[in-house]
Each structure stands twice: as structure tokens, then as C-alpha cells.
Amino acid sequence: MKTGFYPGCSMKGSAREYSESLMAVAKVLGRELPEIPDWNCCGATAAHNLDRDLALALPARILAAAEKAGMDEVLVPCAACYSRLSVTRHELLDAKGSEALRARISGLIEAEYRGSAKVVNILEWLAGIGGLEGLIQAPFARKVACYYGCLLVRPAGIVKFDRPEEPQSMDRLMKKIGAEPLDWAFKTECCGAGFSISRNDLVARLSGLILDDAVARGAEAVIVACPMCHLNLDMRRPNIEKRADKKFRIPVLYVTQAIGLALGIAPKKLGLQRHKVTVRFSPAVDKSPAETLPPSGTRPGEA
Amino acid sequence: MARIGVFICHCGENISATVDVAKVAAAAAKIPGVVHSVDYKYMCSDPGQQMVSSAIKEKNLTGVVVAACSPRMHEPTFRRACAEAGLNPFLCEMANIREHCSWVHEKGEATTNKAIDIVRTLVAKVKKNKALLPIKVPVTKTALVLGGGIAGIQASLDIANSGHKVILVEKEPSIGGHMSQLSETFPTLDCSQCILTPRMVEVAQNPNITLYSYAELESLEGFIGNFKARIRKKARSLDEKLCTGCGLCCQKCPTKKIASDFDAGLGMRPAIYVPFPQAVPNKPVIDREHCTYYLKGKCRLCEKVCPTQAIRFDQADEIVEVEVGAVVMATGFDIKHGDFFPEYGYGNYRDVIDGLQFERMASASGPTLGEMRRPSDGKVPEIVVFIACAGSRDPAKGIEYCSKICCMYTAKHAMLYRHKVHHGKPYVFYMDIRAGGKMYEEFVRRAIEEDGVQYIRGRVSRIYERGGKLIVKGADTLLGARPMEIEADMVVLATAGVANPGAEALAQKVHISYDSHHFYSEAHPKLRPVETNTAGIFLAGACQAPKDIPESVAQASGAAAKVAALFSQDELIREPLIAVVDRQAPPLYSTCVGCFLCQTSCPYQAIEKEEIRGRDGQLIKTVAKVNPGLCQGCGTCVALCRSKSIDIQGFSHEQVYAEVLALLNRGESDV
Numbered sequence: 001m002k003t004g005f006y007p008g009c010s011m012k013g014s015a016r017e018y019s020e021s022l023m024a025v026a027k028v029l030g031r032e033l034p035e036i037p038d039w040n041c042c043g044a045t046a047a048h049n050l051d052r053d054l055a056l057a058l059p060a061r062i063l064a065a066a067e068k069a070g071m072d073e074v075l076v077p078c079a080a081c082y083s084r085l086s087v088t089r090h091e092l093l094d095a096k097g098s099e100a101l102r103a104r105i106s107g108l109i110e111a112e113y114r115g116s117a118k119v120v121n122i123l124e125w126l127a128g129i130g131g132l133e134g135l136i137q138a139p140f141a142r143k144v145a146c147y148y149g150c151l152l153v154r155p156a157g158i159v160k161f162d163r164p165e166e167p168q169s170m171d172r173l174m175k176k177i178g179a180e181p182l183d184w185a186f187k188t189e190c191c192g193a194g195f196s197i198s199r200n201d202l203v204a205r206l207s208g209l210i211l212d213d214a215v216a217r218g219a220e221a222v223i224v225a226c227p228m229c230h231l232n233l234d235m236r237r238p239n240i241e242k243r244a245d246k247k248f249r250i251p252v253l254y255v256t257q258a259i260g261l262a263l264g265i266a267p268k269k270l271g272l273q274r275h276k277v278t279v280r281f282s283p284a285v286d287k288s289p290a291e292t293l294p295p296s297g298t299r300p301g302e303a
Numbered sequence: 304m305a306r307i308g309v310f311i312c313h314c315g316e317n318i319s320a321t322v323d324v325a326k327v328a329a330a331a332a333k334i335p336g337v338v339h340s341v342d343y344k345y346m347c348s349d350p351g352q353q354m355v356s357s358a359i360k361e362k363n364l365t366g367v368v369v370a371a372c373s374p375r376m377h378e379p380t381f382r383r384a385c386a387e388a389g390l391n392p393f394l395c396e397m398a399n400i401r402e403h404c405s406w407v408h409e410k411g412e413a414t415t416n417k418a419i420d421i422v423r424t425l426v427a428k429v430k431k432n433k434a435l436l437p438i439k440v441p442v443t444k445t446a447l448v449l450g451g452g453i454a455g456i457q458a459s460l461d462i463a464n465s466g467h468k469v470i471l472v473e474k475e476p477s478i479g480g481h482m483s484q485l486s487e488t489f490p491t492l493d494c495s496q497c498i499l500t501p502r503m504v505e506v507a508q509n510p511n512i513t514l515y516s517y518a519e520l521e522s523l524e525g526f527i528g529n530f531k532a533r534i535r536k537k538a539r540s541l542d543e544k545l546c547t548g549c550g551l552c553c554q555k556c557p558t559k560k561i562a563s564d565f566d567a568g569l570g571m572r573p574a575i576y577v578p579f580p581q582a583v584p585n586k587p588v589i590d591r592e593h594c595t596y597y598l599k600g601k602c603r604l605c606e607k608v609c610p611t612q613a614i615r616f617d618q619a620d621e622i623v624e625v626e627v628g629a630v631v632m633a634t635g636f637d638i639k640h641g642d643f644f645p646e647y648g649y650g651n652y653r654d655v656i657d658g659l660q661f662e663r664m665a666s667a668s669g670p671t672l673g674e675m676r677r678p679s680d681g682k683v684p685e686i687v688v689f690i691a692c693a694g695s696r697d698p699a700k701g702i703e704y705c706s707k708i709c710c711m712y713t714a715k716h717a718m719l720y721r722h723k724v725h726h727g728k729p730y731v732f733y734m735d736i737r738a739g740g741k742m743y744e745e746f747v748r749r750a751i752e753e754d755g756v757q758y759i760r761g762r763v764s765r766i767y768e769r770g771g772k773l774i775v776k777g778a779d780t781l782l783g784a785r786p787m788e789i790e791a792d793m794v795v796l797a798t799a800g801v802a803n804p805g806a807e808a809l810a811q812k813v814h815i816s817y818d819s820h821h822f823y824s825e826a827h828p829k830l831r832p833v834e835t836n837t838a839g840i841f842l843a844g845a846c847q848a849p850k851d852i853p854e855s856v857a858q859a860s861g862a863a864a865k866v867a868a869l870f871s872q873d874e875l876i877r878e879p880l881i882a883v884v885d886r887q888a889p890p891l892y893s894t895c896v897g898c899f900l901c902q903t904s905c906p907y908q909a910i911e912k913e914e915i916r917g918r919d920g921q922l923i924k925t926v927a928k929v930n931p932g933l934c935q936g937c938g939t940c941v942a943l944c945r946s947k948s949i950d951i952q953g954f955s956h957e958q959v960y961a962e963v964l965a966l967l968n969r970g971e972s973d974v
Binding site: 156157163164165166183184185213216 | 644699767768
């Protein structure tokens with residue numbers, strides 16, 4: 001099984017620490033993640049708002065390149081890239097009229113797309129690695145709010161991964177590394193996503209609600225698996241605090257960073273210093289929220 | 304020499320739109336042996352049938368092929384027409400050029416040619432048909448009713464009152480079903496138990512009804528009029544004849560904190576229990592999974608206090624074998640439980656409950672004695688949100704259908720809540736209000752207008768707990784999809800009605816068909832709603848699809864009427880399409896070599912050994928023989944017989960080979 005790595009733009013830029021921590025973790029886990037040769041932009045939000053063919057051709061070209069390089073699956077850590085690649089794979093392989101569409105897109109990208117490479121997200125990939133528990137050096141014994149965002153588990157019919165409304169895969173991963181995932185309300189709520197540029201007032205409000213609930217339930221960190229979510233919750237923290245008129249000290253970690261810490265990897269190698277919000281674990285806010293708000297019982301199926 | 308008549312039907316335009324019927328008729332006329340070939344718009348109509356019977360008489364036909372729809376549809380019609388014209392009905396065959404041809408292909412020459420091929424095949428077969436005589440079998444005039452809910456109770460009473468014996472089997476310790484759990488019923492708000500319990504008592508007292516409660520069907524064999532059922536009477540761990548139902552054992556049992564199924568998990572019961580005070584029969588059972596004696600080998604307190612020494616710890620399950628002529632399936636339904644709605648916290652937050660739990664909470668005999676008390680802390684909920692269509696009509700949840708009863712019971716719930724908590728605020732989130740039924744719409748209007756229930760058209764996206772409140776996030780789609788948030792004290796989900804967990808296994812046990820949701824399939828969705836495709840097995844109530852009490856009762860009476868009609872005859876006439884073992888003149892007697900592979904393979908135990916003896920009584924050989932009453936004509940033995948000594952009448956080797964050869968364009972000469 002050869003797994004290819006698709007970085008997309010964010011892993012080379014705003015989310016460098018996501019990429020750094022992923023590579024550091026992969027090294028400890030003994031997994032190689034070669035980059036897809038000559039990869040290109042996935043099209044992100046822009047392409048599918050403008051041109052359907054373009055929105056399909058860009059990811060198809062990436063996947064065709066992966067296939068050509070003999071990769072059986074493609075790890076896509078960015079949730080937006082993951083969504084674009086998954087949707088394209090679905091449209092070209094499983095959807096109605098996919099055969100004609102596949103032929104047309106293959107013509108556009110001047111390469112044959114067969115669909116042999118599977119698209120996996122970071123949680124899926126990590127969950128598939130056995131023996132993680134055995135490698136833990138320093139259990140990440142923190143109360144964490146696992147934040148999945150909008151795209152990792154949706155659309156359910158296409159990604160066919162976890163439960164779309166109350167996902168559990170990240171919670172299970174966090175348990176494996178010794179953390180205590182909390183039952184909270186904003187697991188899949190919107191952070192404001194791409195409005196980060198054009199309407200950051202909106203992002204400040206939506207992301208503020210997410211932090212508010214995480215803090216109120218006593219979380220010591222928010223764990224994310226999406227560069228966009230991280231950017232909004234971390235880099236937009238000043239906007240959030242201004243709008244909410246209060247300070248939030250809670251750090252936002254990539255899932256790979258939390259795992260990296262548990263595996264005993266040095267914080268610097270995980271890029272923790274790159275965050276805007278200092279990574280310091282202390283029960284947040286002024287009064288102890290854990291006492292005013294009891295956690296809401298056990299989750300189904302986990303007792 | 305065969306004289307075959309071929310009759311091509313247009314089926315209105317169902318066939319003629321894609322098949323050139325005139326060409327088929329012309330081609331059929333050229334097949335050797337065909338002496339008459341015509342087409343007609345509606346062959347199944349009276350004039351169409353007339354065409355068949357007059358042709359039989361005028362042209363002296365020895366066989367008839369009707370090229371029309373599936374034999375499931377009209378074979379009986381045309382066979383009857385043939386019989387009336389004096390031709391043995393089994394000399395008539397259907398060539399299915401509708402389901403197998405016109406409906407599944409485009410218009411064109413290939414389609415017409417396929418229709419011609421199908422006709423030619425059947426002509427070749429009918430030439431080999433033999434006149435057969437129907438089989439007569441006796442009818443056992445006892446009905447087996449599975450399930451003692453309102454549908455099973457009604458069916459049992461109706462059959463019993465028409466003078467026939469009924470065996471009623473209920474898997475729970477008491478009959479009554481879901482209806483006995485309900486508080487009040489829509490649209491009249493009469494107390495469910497008050498109208499149900501007299502019927503339950505009637506069942507117990509009716510001399511024609513034998514009740515097996517705490518029992519399940521083990522197996523069912525046989526066929527219409529002649530079923531053999533084995534019923535497992537689960538061990539109650541007491542002697543029912545000695546027990547007086549005094550209830551002392553239940554009072555004294557030290558294990559008291561077992562979640563009560565009857566109270567939908569909201570109340571507790573002891574390890575020896577009667578599910579509810581009005582139970583029929585009013586005899587307790589010991590729950591061996593929780594009883595201290597079975598777990599630890601000590602206690603036996605119930606045995607000590609029992610005034611009649613009725614407790615039997617060593618009692619084993621008992622298998623009862625009964626013979627019945629008809630079966631009524633009335634096994635009811637369930638609602639979705641558990642981890643079905645993670646976004647609503649169902650199964651996670653204690654104050655998110657389902658409809659049945661609300662019924663128990665509202666019931667005067669329930670765990671709160673009818674007071675509105677939320678499960679988590681026993682407080683009176685001031686704001687309650689009811690969510691209709693929790694799962695129903697939601698393909699994302701795998702349930703596309705409407706559960707039908709939820710609109711009405713949700714209106715009732717909100718109303719009952721308001722009647723009990725006057726200052727409370729009930730909200731209902733709904734997709735559409737489906738209140739079709741006598742006085743149903745009026746009932747919903749009453750909830751909205753008189754009882755002040757606030758209806759919000761929209762879906763709930765998420766429920767979570769914050770500060771002891773349940774935050775319900777939804778949208779009001781009548782106000783421009785305005786997002787809304789309600790801080791509720793309790794949420795009631797009208798979770799989808801689904802088939803019972805054991806429904807599929809039971810259907811396979813009794814050999815009836817079921818749909819993808821495991822609801823039992825009726826023989827025809829409009830015209831045969833209470834029959835199954837298995838003769839002699841009928842449907843009543845929500846095991847067929849979610850339905851309310853009046854509908855269940857109506858269907859149960861319908862099923863009972865079908866059973867009574869079946870039992871009005873002493874003998875049944877069966878089609879003779881069964882297996883027969885070859886018999887010949889001496890000295891061979893039969894080509895059967897007596898290996899009896901067929902006997903072990905027969906799923907219906909229809910094959911017996913026959914000893915052929917000479918006049919002096921000396922055994923000549925032992926050969927297989929098919930019991931015509933038991934054989935279902937499945938053909939398993941035919942496939943296994945090594946000496947090709949078994950044939951299915953009407954589908955003999957000769958007939959099937961003739962069909963195949965005709966299809967291969969050979970064998971036209973071998974008439």
C-alpha cells in the first residue's frame with residue numbers, strides 16, 4: 001500500500017506547522033508520505049463557484065498524477081482539499097452520467113483518470129494506524145474539544161466517513177493518546193471558513209461561539225484537522241476577542257500536534273511556536289467552569 | 304396431432320405500444336401445430352375470454368397459449384375460461400410478453416421478435432402438457448394468531464366469535480402490546496387501557512381461544528389449511544395452574560431496580576414481575592437474567608412467600624405442537640431507539656425521550672403516576688419541545704417513509720402536556736402536518752388553537768445541553784428560515800416507527816415476503832391488503848406498515864374475515880403442480896432406485912418410502928413416493944434425483960426441454 005501526500009496550498013503556507021507535525025508524526029509511526037509529483041491547486045472554493053469543469057479537472061489532474069505515481073491512496077490533510085478531491089472522485093466514478101464526464105475531464109487534463117487511488121483524510125489515515133497507543137511517551141492528559149468543522153464528514157453520502165452530525169473519529173483518536181474528549185455542542189458548526197478575508201466580522205462571531213462553548217465546558221485545547229478552522233480560531237483570535245469583548249486563552253492544536261506531543265516529539269518540531277495563540281495548557285477563563293457546568297454524561301456506545 | 308390456439312393481448316397499450324402484436328399473431332400462426340392465432344385489445348375482458356372459449360369449441364383446440372401478462376396476474380382467469388369451454392385448465396399456458404418483454408424493452412423489431420420467441424417457447428411447452436386434476440386437501444379449522452397486541456386481539460376475537468378455534472401466541476408475559484402502554488388515544492382522548500383491557504379479558508375468557516403468553520413460534524411447516532406449528536412456551540418459572548396472581552412474590556422480591564420494558568425504561572420492576580397491573584394472564588414471570596437465585600444460586604424468597612407453592616425454579620421451556628389451518632401475523636412494530644440521533648443527544652441526554660416514554664410519563668399507571676416529571680431530576684418541565692419526523696421521511700437516516708402515526712400522537716402529547724402543566728410551553732417542530740382521518744385535522748387544530756401549542760414548521764439541527772437546559776437549535780421555515788434556539792427542559796422525539804427486531808427472522812421462518820424495511824408484504828397493495836403471497840397466512844396491524852389503532856383493528860377484522868371464509872369450506876382445492884415419482888408396469892415398477900436422496904433434500908418432508916410387494920406379499924422394491932398434500936412443487940428433489948425419476952407435473956423435464964429447444968430454434972419438428 002503506497003500512500004501519497006497531497007499538501008495543497010495551505011500546508012506550504014499558513015498551515016506549515018500542520019505539515020511539519022504530520023511529517024514528524026509519520027516518521028515516528030514509520031510511514032512514508034511521498035508528495036504527489038507535480039501536484040496543482042485543488043481549486044478550493046473559487047473553482048467550483050465559477051466553472052464546473054474546472055472544479056473537477058483540477059482535482060482530477062492531482063488524482064491522475066497520484067495514480068501514475070503508483071499511489072493506492074492519497075492523504076489529504078486539508079479538509080477543503082479533501083472535500084474537493086472526494087467530490088471529484090465521486091462525480092467521476094459513482095455519480096449519474098459519470099462515464100461521459102470522466103472521458104471529458106480526462107480529455108481536459110490530457111491524462112487518463114481511472115479512480116484507483118482512494119482519497120483519505122487525516123483522521124481516517126490516523127485511525128488506520130494500529131499500535132499508536134503503544135508508542136505514547138507522554139499521555140496528552142488534557143480535556144479537549146474535538147472540532148471537526150464542516151467538510152471532514154460531509155457530504156455524508158460522498159465521504160462515507162464517520163457520522164455527519166455527531167462524529168466520533170477524532171474523539172477516539174484523542175482517547176488513544178490519553179486525552180479526555182468533551183461532549184460539546186459545536187463539533188460541526190461553521191467557523192466562518194473562507195469569509196475570513198471578506199467578512200471577518202462574521203468569522204469573529206461564529207468562531208467566537210465555538211471557543212465560548214469549548215471554554216465553558218472546561219476544554220484545555222481545541223483540536224482541529226483543517227487549516228481553515230485553525231486559521232479562524234487561532235489567527236483571527238484578536239477579531240474574536242474584540243467582538244466578544246473578552247479574552248480567550250485556549251490554544252488551538254492540529255490533531256497531529258496533539259499526537260506529536262504524546263509521542264514525545266519536541267514542540268518546535270511540531271511547529272507549536274508558529275501559532276498566534278501561545279500553546280499553554282491551563283484551565284481557561286477566570287472561574288472554574290467545570291464546577292458550574294457539569295459535563296453532560298457519557299456518550300452513547302462508549303460506556 | 305396438437306391443435307393449439309394462440310391469443311395475443313394488447314393489454315391496452317401496455318404491450319402494443321412496444322410490441323407489434325399483429326406481427327406476433329401472424330408469426331404464431333405459422334408455428335407447426337397452431338391452428339388459431341388472434342390478437343385483441345383486452346384478452347382478460349369478458350369478450351376476450353369469450354374469444355378463447357369459442358375458439359376451443361369451434362376449432363377443437365387441444366392447448367391454449369395466452370400471450371399477455373404475468374401468470375401471477377391472469378393465469379387463473381384464462382384457465383377458468385378454458386375449463387368452462389371444456390378444456391382441462393392445465394392445458395392453458397401464459398406467455399408473459401408484458402413484464403418479460405414490452406415493459407422492459409424499447410419499441411422495435413427486436414422487442415417484437417422476443418415476444419415471438421416467448422410465444423414459440425410456450426407453444427412448444429403446451430404441446431407436451433397433460434391434463435391434470437386438482438388436489439383436494441382437508442382444512443384444519445383452527446387459526447394461529449401471532450402477536451397479542453390490539454391487532455392480534457381483534458383478529459382472535461373475530462375468528463373465535465365466528466365459531467372457530469384460535470391459538471394466540473404472545474412473546475411478552477402479557478397480551479396488550481403497545482396499546483396497553485399508551486396514555487390516552489387520539490382523537491378522542493379516551494384512556495387506552497380503559498378501552499383495551501375489556502378486550503384482553505374477553506380473550507382470556509373466550510372458550511374458543513387458547514392463549515400462549517410468554518411464548519414464541521419455533522417453526523411453521525405445511526401449507527394452507529394444514530400447517531404444523533411448534534410453539535416454544537418460555538419457562539415462567541412458576542406453575543400457572545397453582546398461581547393465583549396474588550402478587551406477594553413481586554412485592555417481596557429483593558431485586559427491584561430493573562428497568563421496566565413496559566415503562567419504556569422510565570420505571571423499575573422486580574425480578575419476578577407482572578408487566579402491568581391489568582396484565583392478562585395476571586401471572587408473574589421470573590426474569591432469569593436478573594434474578595438473584597439464577598445469578599448467585601441463593602435467595603428463593605419468592606418461593607418462601609408464595610401461598611400456593613407455585614414457584615418452579617427448575618422449569619424448562621416447553622414445546623407445544625399444534626395443527627392449524629391459517630396463520631394471522633400480528634406481530635406489531637417498534638420505534639427507533641438508541642444511537643439513532645447523535646445530533647439530538649438521544650440516548651445521551653436523559654431528558655431527550657421518545658414518544659413511548661412520553662406515553663408512560665403521561666399514563667396514570669406510569670412511573671410518575673401521570674405527572675409530568677422529567678427523567679433527569681424529576682422537575683416539572685416548563686418548556687417542552689416535540690420533534691415530529693425524527694427519522695421518518697429522512698433518506699439520510701435510511702427511512703424514506705412516513706411513520707404515519709407521529710403527527711397525531713405529537714399533537715396529542717403536546718395537548719396532554721398542556722392539560723397537565725397549565726403554564727407550560729409546548730413547541731412542535733414539524734415538516735408537514737399529516738392529519739388525514741376522521742376528526743384528525745380538527746384534533747390538531749384544537750391543539751394549536753385551544754391548547755396553545757406552538758407549531759414551528761422547520762427542522763431541528765442540533766440539541767445540546769447547557770446549564771441544565773437542552774438547547775434546541777432549529778429554523779422556522781415559514782419565517783424565512785429564521786434560525787431559532789429554544790432552551791427546553793425536555794425534548795420528545797417522535798422517532799420513526801420501524802419493524803420489530805425479529806421481524807425478518809420470523810418472516811423467513813413462516814416463509815412470507817417482506818420489504819427492505821422488514822415490514823411484511825401484502826399480496827397486493829390495493830386489492831389484497833390483508834393477505835400475504837403465502838396462501839393461508841394473513842396480516843394484521845403494524846407488522847405490515849406503521850398504522851394507528853383504528854386501522855390496525857380494521858385490518859385485523861379483515862384478516863379474521865379471510866380466515867373465516869377459508870374455514871367455511873371443509874376441503875381446499877390445490878393446484879396439482881407437484882412432484883411425482885415415476886411408476887411403470889411390472890417388472891420394472893419404477894425407475895426409482897430407492898436411494899432416497901430426495902427424502903433428505905425435501906424441505907417439506909413430503910417424500911415417503913413406498914414398499915412395492917408382489918401378490919404373495921413379498922417385498923419387490925422400496926421406492927420414493929410424494930405426499931401430494933405436503934409437496935409444494937419446489938423441485939429440489941427433481942434436481943437431485945440421480946435416475947431422473949421425479950418430475951414436477953406441469954413443469955416436467957419433457958416440457959422444459961421442449962421450451963429450451965424451441966428457443967434454440969430446434970425441435971420444431973418433434974411434435
